Amino acid sequence: MSPNKKIVAELLASVGIQINGTNPYDIIIYNEKFYDRVLSLKNLGLGEAYMDGWWDCERLDDFFCRILSEGLESKVGGSWRLIGPLLRANLFNMQSLARSRMIADRHYNLDNGMFLSFLDDYNQYSCGYFVGCEDLAQAQINKMNMIVAKLNLTPSDQVLDIGFGWGGLAKYISETVGCHVTGVNISDEQIKYARQCLQESRVKILNCDFREIDGTFNKILSVGMFEHVGYKNYRTFMMTVHKSLEDGGVFLLHTIGSNTSSVKTDPWINKYIFPNGMLPSLTQIAQSVEGLFVIEDLHNLGPHYDKTLMAWNSNFQNAWPELSKRYDTRFKRMWEYYLLSCAGAFRARYNQLWQLVLTKPGCPQPECRIWHDPES
Numbered sequence: 007m008s009p010n011k012k013i014v015a016e017l018l019a020s021v022g023i024q025i026n027g028t029n030p031y032d033i034i035i036y037n038e039k040f041y042d043r044v045l046s047l048k049n050l051g052l053g054e055a056y057m058d059g060w061w062d063c064e065r066l067d068d069f070f071c072r073i074l075s076e077g078l079e080s081k082v083g084g085s086w087r088l089i090g091p092l093l094r095a096n097l098f099n100m101q102s103l104a105r106s107r108m109i110a111d112r113h114y115n116l117d118n119g120m121f122l123s124f125l126d127d128y129n130q131y132s133c134g135y136f137v138g139c140e141d142l143a144q145a146q147i148n149k150m151n152m153i154v155a156k157l158n159l160t161p162s163d164q165v166l167d168i169g170f171g172w173g174g175l176a177k178y179i180s181e182t183v184g185c186h187v188t189g190v191n192i193s194d195e196q197i198k199y200a201r202q203c204l205q206e207s208r209v210k211i212l213n214c215d216f217r218e219i220d221g222t223f224n225k226i227l228s229v230g231m232f233e234h235v236g237y238k239n240y241r242t243f244m245m246t247v248h249k250s251l252e253d254g255g256v257f258l259l260h261t262i263g264s265n266t267s268s269v270k271t272d273p274w275i276n277k278y279i280f281p282n283g284m285l286p287s288l289t290q291i292a293q294s295v296e297g298l299f300v301i302e303d304l305h306n307l308g309p310h311y312d313k314t315l316m317a318w319n320s321n322f323q324n325a326w327p328e329l330s331k332r333y334d335t336r337f338k339r340m341w342e343y344y345l346l347s348c349a350g351a352f353r354a355r356y357n358q359l360w361q362l363v364l365t366k367p368g369c370p371q372p373e374c375r376i377w378h379d380p381e382s
Contacts (some may be wrong), residue, residue, distance in 0.1 A: 010041040021076040023069065031068035035061050052346075053274035057339045066343065067316065070350025081339040115369045118172070118199050120329060124321035128174030132230035132260060133359045142317040145310070150178045156363050157225045157256050158373055159183045166190070166223040166250060168216050169231025173200030173209060180208040190214055190221065216246055224255040232261035236284050237269050240294035248298045248366065256365055256372045257299065257363070262311070263287060279344050285357065301365035302371060308358040315349035 007015070015025050024032045039062035043051040050318045055061055063069045078323055096219075121127055131310070134145030153175070155326050159165065161184035167176050170189030173196075188210045191197050197213050204286075212219075216235075228248055235243045247257055264285040270276075271283045284295075295301065319342055322329075326338060351357045365372055 008038070008041065010045050014041045014044060017078060021072045021078050029324055030065040031063065031072055033061050033063045033069065035156075037061070040281070047144040048273070050273040050277065053278070053340075053343055056343050057336050059335075059339065060137075065351040066346035067312075067353065070347045071353040072302075072350075074351055074354035074356040076088075089267070117332065118195055120333070122172070123325035123329060124318045128178055129172040130174055132314075133262075133307050134314045134317075135307060136310050136313045137286070140313075142314065143315075145314065146157070147178075151177055152361075153227060153331070154179060154183060154256060156361070157227065158259055159185055159225060161185050163225045164188070164223045166219070166226045168202070168226065168247070170211070171198070171230070172196050173204050175227075175229060176200075176209045177204055177207060185225075186209070186210070188212065188221075190216060190219055216243060219246055219250055222250055222252050225257075226250045226251050226255065227258045227260070229258075229260040230262075231283060232259060232332070233283050235286075236278070236282065236288070237267075237290060240286060240290055241262055244294045245296050251366065253366060254369050256363060259291075259360075259362045259364065261286060261289070261291075261360055263360050265356070265358065274346070278340055288360070291360075291362070295364060298366070300367055300369070301362055301364055303361075303363040305361040306358055307361060308352050308355065311357070311359045312349050312352040315345050315352065319345040319349070 011025075018025065018033070022031075023029075026032070026034055037055070037058075040055050043055050043060070045051075047054070093363065121131065125131060126134075126143045126144055128150070130146040130149065133149065134142060135148040136145045137148055139145055139148065142377070157165075158162075159179060163183070163185040164175075165179060165185055165187045166186055167175045167189045170176060170191040173189060176187040176189050179185065186208045190212050191200075192213065192215055194213070197211055200209075200211055216231075228247075232243065251257055262285055264287050267287040267289050268285070271280065271285065292301070322341060322345065330338070348357070352359070363372070
């Protein structure tokens with residue numbers, strides 16, 4: 007056994023994972039270069055080796071849950087090849103206005119049909135709320151109803167949706183509540199799709215960065231977008247929302263979060279899925295709102311994202327026969343690795359999903375149903 011193979015085998019064994027074992031979370035190795043690649047490039051090497059078919063695992067989600075629950079990634083020393091991204095994240099604003107559309111170009115502008123093949127009917131690319139159901143479609147309706155309740159939306163409200171996606175949440179709000187929604191997005195493909203679907207609705211769509219928002223609104227929401235803002239821009243984001251929110255208004259922030267403060271993201275996720283993405287910690291969020299907002303409510307939906315990602319992967323696998331006409335096997339392995347590794351991270355409580363309700367200082371506490379039972 008080579009020295010590097012022995013190191014990897016011992017590390018995995020410490021969390022109950024065997025090489026070429028029989029448990030569904032054990033890994034099967036097809037290329038002996040796997041060990042050198044993983045110890046050299048850590049998370050990046052592990053993901054790329056999977057994409058290249060060097061190893062397999064029946065239950066990637068359980069594999070990552072075991073690794074992250076035990077903090078195994080912290081036991082592997084750093085690599086000089088990964089120092090560059092960390093330095094860039096510290097020295098430069100990787101999510102500046104000039105760079106802000108990179109995430110749209112490399113992720114959200116992918117073929118709409120690929121995304122819509124695994125999402126629900128409202129195309130919610132964010133965490134559902136699996137209370138009283140195991141069905142993805144109902145969980146997403148639960149999530150949207152909860153947002154409506156927390157914001158206490160009424161037909162007279164003027165709502166700003168920062169992020170917007172394919173417009174499903176705005177569509178649901180405009181149809182069920184009857185209020186006007188302005189959506190802000192930087193993805194040309196998502197905007198094109200939304201404009202085709204929402205031509206007769208009360209939804210206005212703007213192609214602009216959050217820093218270019220103009221006007222004021224009495225209700226603001228941002229779902230699954232804050233992860234792309236970057237720590238150097240958290241305060242700017244909150245100042246923009248503060249400027250755009252009328253006195254007495256309510257702001258709801260829905261974001262994936264990290265247990266610890268960081269200035270970088272996982273190198274594999276950064277390279278292949280969300281370039282320049284970054285998960286905020288509660289400390290970073292609290293610092294960004296200090297003096298601007300009162301935090302009225304904080305709700306952790308993390309375990310529901312595990313279920314959401316598992317449902318997305320199931321849908322993606324079912325859709326693959328059709329998708330395989332446009333994408334190769336390496337793309338399939340990349341996408342399932344993304345969905346299942348993230349599911350494992352939420353299951354391990356390594357990542358969180360927070361909804362925060364915020365108001366301006368000095369304003370009365372909003373009359374909204376803060377607690378979160380869609381059946382109440």
